[in-house]
Amino acid sequence: MATVDPYVTYNGNCETAFNFYKSVFGGEFEYLGRFKDMPSEQPIPEEEAEKILHVSLRINKNTVLMGSDSSPMFGPPWVSGNNISIYVNTESEEEAKAIFEGLLKDGNMNMPLEKTFWGSLFGTLTDQFGINWMVSYDYEQTDK
Secondary structure (H helix, E strand, O other): OOEEEEEEEEOOOHHHHHHHHHHHHOOOEEEEEEHHHOOOOOOOOOOOOOOEEEEEEEEEOOEEEEEEEOOHHHOOOOOOOOOEEEEEEEOOHHHHHHHHHHHHOOOEEEEEEEEOOOOEEEEEEEOOOOOEEEEEEEOOOOOO
């Protein structure tokens, strides 16, 4: 069965926010990557290089808090109110495809569901109600 985790987008202060959350919840980051770490055909602007591409902090056995900084490289600028996505991690490619297509009905695709450089099938969309979704299947599953 799919798990649902919050994914929050920040306007340049993701690292500060997640260091705060780490002080509150404890633990260590499962992943922290910067825009400069991302393979890209276009150069990453210097002012974007140190921004957080993705960070994840396990809150408990079943919940991971995830986040990133916004960047004009990846779509419209961050605006208060559109800075959260619901992240769905599935148990199979088939489940990811079915959920993605189901949520996409009368919505807008932001990033097609496709294999990524970080080892997931991943895509993003905004549903017909204006809610942002991220759908993922991780090829190397781990126990949560």
